[in-house]
Amino acid sequence: MQSLTPSSSGINLKSLIRTKIQSNRVNPNRPVIRCVYRFDAANAAVNTGTANSNSAGHVGGSRADWQSSCAILASKVVSQQQNAEKSGGAGNITAVNGHKATMDLDLVPIDNQPKPLTITDLSPAPMHGAQLRVAYQGVPGAYSEAAAGKAYPKCEAIPCDQFEVAFQAVELWIADRAVLPVENSLGGSIHRNYDLLLRHRLHIVGEVQLPVHHCLLALPGVRKEYLNRVISHPQALAQCELTLTKLGLNVTREAVDDTAGAAEYIASNNLRDTAAIASARAADLYGLQILAEGIQDDSSNVTRFVMLAREPIIPRTDRPFKTSIVFAHDKGTSVLFKVLSAFAFRNISLTKIESRPHRNRPIRLVDDENVGTAKHFEYMFYVDFEASMADVRAQNALAEVQEFTSFLRVLGSYPMDMTPWCPSRED
Numbered sequence: 001m002q003s004l005t006p007s008s009s010g011i012n013l014k015s016l017i018r019t020k021i022q023s024n025r026v027n028p029n030r031p032v033i034r035c036v037y038r039f040d041a042a043n044a045a046v047n048t049g050t051a052n053s054n055s056a057g058h059v060g061g062s063r064a065d066w067q068s069s070c071a072i073l074a075s076k077v078v079s080q081q082q083n084a085e086k087s088g089g090a091g092n093i094t095a096v097n098g099h100k101a102t103m104d105l106d107l108v109p110i111d112n113q114p115k116p117l118t119i120t121d122l123s124p125a126p127m128h129g130a131q132l133r134v135a136y137q138g139v140p141g142a143y144s145e146a147a148a149g150k151a152y153p154k155c156e157a158i159p160c161d162q163f164e165v166a167f168q169a170v171e172l173w174i175a176d177r178a179v180l181p182v183e184n185s186l187g188g189s190i191h192r193n194y195d196l197l198l199r200h201r202l203h204i205v206g207e208v209q210l211p212v213h214h215c216l217l218a219l220p221g222v223r224k225e226y227l228n229r230v231i232s233h234p235q236a237l238a239q240c241e242l243t244l245t246k247l248g249l250n251v252t253r254e255a256v257d258d259t260a261g262a263a264e265y266i267a268s269n270n271l272r273d274t275a276a277i278a279s280a281r282a283a284d285l286y287g288l289q290i291l292a293e294g295i296q297d298d299s300s301n302v303t304r305f306v307m308l309a310r311e312p313i314i315p316r317t318d319r320p321f322k323t324s325i326v327f328a329h330d331k332g333t334s335v336l337f338k339v340l341s342a343f344a345f346r347n348i349s350l351t352k353i354e355s356r357p358h359r360n361r362p363i364r365l366v367d368d369e370n371v372g373t374a375k376h377f378e379y380m381f382y383v384d385f386e387a388s389m390a391d392v393r394a395q396n397a398l399a400e401v402q403e404f405t406s407f408l409r410v411l412g413s414y415p416m417d418m419t420p421w422c423p424s425r426e427d
């Protein structure tokens with residue numbers, strides 16, 4: 001895939017590291033939390049949706065998961081501690097979330113008025129009135145930018161030149177959230193982001209489903225018969241495959257990093273033989289004409305994006321929730337059936353199953369002196385199901401699943417996108 005270096009202010013890895021080095025001081029807007037907790041990992045993990053099983057199958061938690069759980073629990077403990085000190089009964093901190101917490105909490109308030117962290121400090125609302133910074137892959141005019149705006153209407157959208165960079169922007173506190181595409185109703189899964197979800201420790205805290213209306217863009221005055229090349233994001237090319245053929249274009253199709261980047265590339269290089277598949281907004285931003293619009297192969301072309309954060313949200317049961325997990329197994333038979341039945345017998349619907357190569361163990365060999373060696377491809381399995389981790393059915397289902405799996409992690413438990421369905425033009 002041709003990589004276009006966006007001329008806009010897209011973040012790339014070098015600028016990310018430079019930014020972090022320059023600002024390698026405590027973020028003035030956020031107290032620094034250092035906490036050491038001992039608490040009932042299994043319950044805490046399931047309650048805060050960060051269940052994770054290590055090789056022994058014990059529900060334990062990675063450091064990142066516990067840090068995020070700590071952050072949430074700390075916010076509650078700190079307010080309790082403050083109350084206890086006010087009432088003179090400093091004593092032992094009572095249990096939080098049902099967990100006896102023994103901690104050495106060293107909270108270093110940055111501004112001159114020490115104030116306890118509250119759960120709202122870790123919620124999707126902008127911190128202390130600041131504008132929420134949301135990283136996305138692409139340049140202005142990309143559908144991911146539109147998704148960021150739908151997810152967080154008043155956010156500051158930060159373009160990144162790679163999906164990986166958006167993940168790192170959140171991990172380095174350069175952004176507060178990332179909004180990334182994971183699947184499209186015509187093109188299927190964006191596998192790169194499934195792999196990155198596993199590699200990084202961010203949490204899915206929401207989803208948005210964005211109707212995507214593709215346009216064929218070219219420089220002003222260019223006619224379709226002049227074209228010999230169409231460039232765009234591979235997903236966009238896949239979503240318009242049949243229509244491009246029906247348009248009778250005699251063109252090669254080239255994949256580039258993102259749709260709006262393709263439009264920007266044509267404009268900045270004055271390419272009169274090339275068209276881009278991108279949004280109408282990209283046409284406005286980069287001064288291109290729309291040769292054809294609504295060229296996706298189906299009018300209900302929708303891309304699902306997930307919103308990622310450093311901390312999980314507290315699951316609730318007062319609105320429709322979805323939970324995303326990833327698991328692997330290394331022994332046993334009919335494991336997938338057993339895992340899926342753990343949800344089916346509790347009347348929990350699944351909305352997605354995806355399998356991706358198990359990159360740490362891609363092949364499992366089974367030697368048999370009589371018939372030879374079986375080579376089994378090993379997979380990580382991603383499942384989305386329609387239940388909140390606050391729902392005891394989901395907790396019991398995961399407790400059962402961890403018995404069959406060698407690895408289990410909750411990627412997030414978050415509100416479903418229930419916005420009205422209007423596949424009108426949303427660029």
Ligand SMILES: O=C(O)C(=O)C[C@]1(C(=O)O)C=C[C@@H](O)C=C1
Pocket residue numbers: 137138141142143144145181184190212233235236257258259260303
């Ligand atoms: O290239 C863009 O505009 C993007 O936002 C990326 C992306 C994707 O990765 O699937 C997002 C939505 C569309 O389905 C097409 C492309």
